[in-house]
Amino acid sequence: MSAARPTKTVVVFDYGFGNVRSAERALARVGADVEITRDYDKAMDADGLLVPGVGAFSACMQGLKEARGDWIIGRRLSGGRPVMGICVGMQILFERGIEHGVETEGLDEWPGTVEPLRAPVVPHMGWNTVDAPADSQAFKGLDAGSRFYFVHSYAVRSWELEVTNPAIRAPRVTWATHGEPFVAAVENRALWATQFHPEKSGDAGAQLLTNWIETL
Structure with missing residues (x-):
């Protein structure tokens, strides 16, 4: 009989701007050993x-820097250590965010701008389907009709990173539409991110988190 696979440890980074308890419960549900901390x-x-991340882009960035989260994320990614961002936790991974005409620098892991979502009804609040690449690891085991829970008024409306070296695997980008297409998720080696809330997306969200845990 093969040995049991060791439980994976996950830290939900507590910098004051996220649904940390919901994330903790969702990760524990899929078998992770979870701790909420900023240590x-x-x-x-x-x-x-x-x-995680909820609220304004600029406030999240300020809170993240005060907790040294920007440095921790950068150090982990430089060593190929997995990081996942959710909602505004995804948005701050881009180059910049613009809210109410004010531009704030993000972590610049990817080029692109987080801008107001152009749609008849904003915020985009509720369940929506996504259009994932066929080779997506994040959405493995999920059908095209799977729905995820979104709450946001801002989004990345275009993907700007071009990979021209055939030896480098391009990020896998998933899209959703609310008034216009926007980036719903990104898988880029050790860095994953979702605009929606997998921790609030029922069984579909649990499957996505399971897929992430399997990469750790």
């Missing part, structure tokens, strides 16, 4: 780091 050593040592 530097624990965030660095965990198998996976989950960065």
Whole structure:
């Protein structure tokens, strides 16, 4: 009989701007050993780091920097250590955000701008389907009709990163539509991110989190 697979440890980074308890429960549901903390050593040592985010882009960036989260994310990714961002935790991974005419620098892991979503009804609040690439690892085991829970007024409306080296695998980008297409998720080696809330997306969200845990 084969040995049991060791439980993966995940830190939900607590920098004051995220649904940390919902994320904790969702990750525990799929078998992770979860801790909510902003402790530097624990965030660095965990198998996976989950960065939630709710509220304004600028406030989240300020809170993240005060908790040294920007440095932790950068250090983990430079070593190929998995990080996942959710909602505004995804948005701050882009180059910049513009809210009410004010531009704020993001973490610049990907080029692109988080801008107001152009739609008849904003915020985009509720369940929506997504259009994932056929080779997506995040959406493995999910059918095209799977729905995820969104709450946001801002989004990345275009994907700007071009990969011209055939030896480098391009990020897998998933789209959704609310008034216009926008980036709903990104898989880029050790860095995953979703605009929707997998921790509030029922069985579909649990499957996506399971898929992430399997990469740790």
